[in-house]
Amino acid sequence: MAVKYIQIAADLANKIKHEQYAAGDFLPSEPTLSQLYNVSRETIRKALTELADAGLIQKIQGKGSVVINAARIAFPVSNIESFDELNKQKQMHAATKIIELTDARVPFTISKHLSLTETAATYVKRLRLINHEPIVVDEDYILKKYVPQISPQQAQSSLYHYFEHDLGLEIDYATKTITVEPASASVIKQLQLTNTNLVVVVRSLTYLKDTSFFQYTISQHRPDKFKFVDFAHRKNKNGGLIL
Known part of the structure; x- marks a missing residue:
């Protein structure tokens, strides 16, 4: 079974894919996501890092995580x-x-x-x-x-x-x-x-x-x-x- 932050990242990625969160939208704040998924903020941070590494979001200091154009897939x-x-x-x-x-x-x-x-x-x-x-x-x-x-x-x-x-x-x-x-x-x-x-x-x-x-x-x-x-x-x- 996948660890919790991977499950959360997959769920958010699916919502981005189906434009529940469209390009240019900000994801809910870390405290809000923490309450929504009933996990710690550290778990949420790990999930958001997964999305950032996948090229789905960009973390902006002081503002949050914005959904970016997912047409390009990031390769390390x-x-x-x-x-x-x-x-x-x-x-x-x-x-x-x-x-x-x-x-x-x-x-x-x-x-x-x-x-x-x-x-x-x-x-x-x-x-x-x-x-x-x-x-x-x-x-x-x-x-x-x-x-x-x-x-x-x-x-x-x-x-x-x-x-x-x-x-x-x-x-x-x-x-x-x-x-x-x-x-x-x-x-x-x-x-x-x-x-x-x-x-x-x-x-x-x-x-x-x-x-x-x-x-x-x-x-x-x-x-x-x-x-x-x-x-x-x-x-x-x-x-x-x-x-």
Whole structure:
């Protein structure tokens, strides 16, 4: 059973979705929500943080939480999270369609850059949909050295659950680059792009805890539906945080 603040966040998200709270409206105050859901203000704050992280509200100091345009779904840049995990967290009503699942080699530019000696990989190309609308095309190259095989069922659900819980891999960090590029004809068709031929491309190199590279991902996003969020501290000239 989901913890209370997750249940409250899901209920508020559903009300926002059905425009009980429309874009530009302020949600009830924390004390009012606390009474409405019969929970502490701390629980309400956690629920509101979930909504803010999902890109549904903006907290304004001294005023409260205002509903913002939910047409764009916020994707974290700094975290390593699977689409399945994001779907569960953000209540996106998402689905996955496998386009291709085959043996391949890590692209030469990547294998050369990383000086890889073993490049045998499984190539997985998937179309991600939210509310039946195509949103992102994911392409993954997963080294067979660490993941010998991937079934259609595993590719359909959560690869990271398979990697971590079934294979015991310890996924630790990733480097990411984000660019805006012209889409190929096939991606234009898959994402049903009509007003633009541009996509937001996120390329990720993912590593295990022992610093071994094991996955290369290319995610191509519809620019009208996704935004990317990050959290950053400004450092002083001595390398410490400015507080």
